[in-house]
Amino acid sequence: MLDRLKDSLDLSVFWEYRVILLSGFGQNLSIFLLAGILATAIAFLIGAARLNRNWFIRTGALGYSEFFRNTPEYVLLVWVYYIMPILLTNLLKTRFDLSPYAAAVLALGVAYSGFMAETVRAGLLSVPKGHVEAALALGMSRRAILFRIVMPQAVRRMLPEALNQYVSLFKATSIVSLIAVEDIMYRVSMVNVDQMRPLPLYTGAALFYCLIIITASQIIQRLTNGWRVRGWA
Amino acid sequence: MIDNLNRFVFANIDSLLNGLWVTVYVCFWGLLLAVALGLVMCLVRLYVPVLRYVAIAYIEFCRATPILVQLLWVNYVWPDLFGFPSSVVGAGIIALALQSSGYLAETFRSGIEGLPKGHVEAGVALGMGPVQIFIRIVLPQVALVMAPSLINQIAVIIKSSTLISVIAIPDLMYEALRIVNQWFEPIEILTSVGLLYFILIFAISMTANQLAQFFNRKLGLVA
Secondary structure: OHHHHHHHOOOHHHHHOHHHHHHHHHHHHHHHHHHHHHHHHHHHHHHHHOOOOOHHHHHHHHHHHHHHHOOOHHHHHHHHHHHHHHHHHHHHOOOOOOOHHHHHHHHHHHHHHHHHHHHHHHHHHOOOHHHHHHHHHOOOOHHHHHHHHHHHHHHHHHHHHHHHHHHHHHHHHHHHHHHOOOOHHHHHHHHHHHHOOHHHHHHHHHHHHHHHHHHHHHHHHHHHHHHHHOOOO | OHHHHHHHHHOOHHHHHHHHHHHHHHHHHHHHHHHHHHHHHHHHHHHOHHHHHHHHHHHHHHHHOOHHHHHHHHHHOHHHHOOOOOOHHHHHHHHHHHHHHHHHHHHHHHHHHOOOHHHHHHHHHOOOOHHHHHHHHHHHHHHHHHHHHHHHHHHHHHHHHHHHHHHOOOOHHHHHHHHHHHHOOHHHHHHHHHHHHHHHHHHHHHHHHHHHHHHHHHHOOOO
16 A cells, blocks of 8 residues: 555656646636636626616516536536537527537636625625715715725725635636546546556546635635735625 | 426436435435434533543535535545445445534533523532533433524535535436536536525524524523
8 A cells, every 4th residue: 555655756757747737727717717707797796686676677687696606516507518508509590609618617607706706795785874875975876986986995895805816716717628628637538548657647536626715715714814804895 | 498498307206316315315314313423422522521622623625625625535534544334325324424523512612601691600619510410401402402403504515415416326416427427418407507506505504593592582592
């Protein structure tokens, strides 16, 4: 068992394939960035719609966020990858192809927009009503109130929770290998086919993710604690 | 559309139900193992100073690694390294349990640390031993506070369990993808299975929410 353990922790194979594996990791990062931007944009729309005066808009937004919060990411990913091209082809009457990469960005972005919409809603709710009323009394327009009074305060309150959501999103990018996006897990299994050394490869992948996520969440915790101390978030 | 629904979904209802049963089976044992591991790790972290950092490392590792990576790691590495699990179902159960036990350990810890100190001190004043205090004072209260989070964790486990199809465990997702690859008609089958997952997970997380609100209202507990 001891030599097996030694084999598992022998990371030389990672050094040997560093270029392939790191470019795979680049795919993870770029999917994470694009999906994060998409999720944030949708989340602001849905989060604001959750507080709309119109009952239909409010309920529709609630339905949206509940649906995407409670559907497994893998199901969404496969659904988008297999079904979206067929639906769009029928709709547009021209052949429509969706690359695995685009499907991954779309599925993960939409999946996490549900979680983030709730964060946005909580952030918007945390702005005291008096502030908006004061701005109205000063004769500010609705637009000016939104961008100069509500948003600056709401975004600060959202940040700690939103950063945690981004970490979850980054963890979720590992599943894109399942629709053949050539990300790090995909490359790891390719190298494994080549080398037949699953012990160090999969152990190394687990440790790699572990290291990155723990570092990121430690940094986030330090930052948000600092913000709380200074009353910024 | 109705035709296809008949051909792909209802004609295969037996294998889909078998898949659902495998999902439920794996999730059930995964949850049970996760609760046990989580409780042990939480207790070690709180009360066994020598092993405290081992428990922290375990919890952090489980929380920081994506479920797919853990699944592949357990499936490919553990049989060689530790000699078990001997089947893919075992690997699926262990991977789901690893993931959830990390989260549950932290939930249990916040529950125990949130308990007013006076309760334990009252137990000591009455001459109760540490084990008795834990079983009769700490555990019942923590269990009540934790109930909603625990139910939520069931929803998380079912969500993650869609990935066990990757290591060829014939769960609901596996059966759905098998039918898709057999006929290349994904729309009806994937949509139905997706909706089934949604309804299942939504019902469970609604139950957790309602329970949390009920406890909050009736007992003043805040999880």
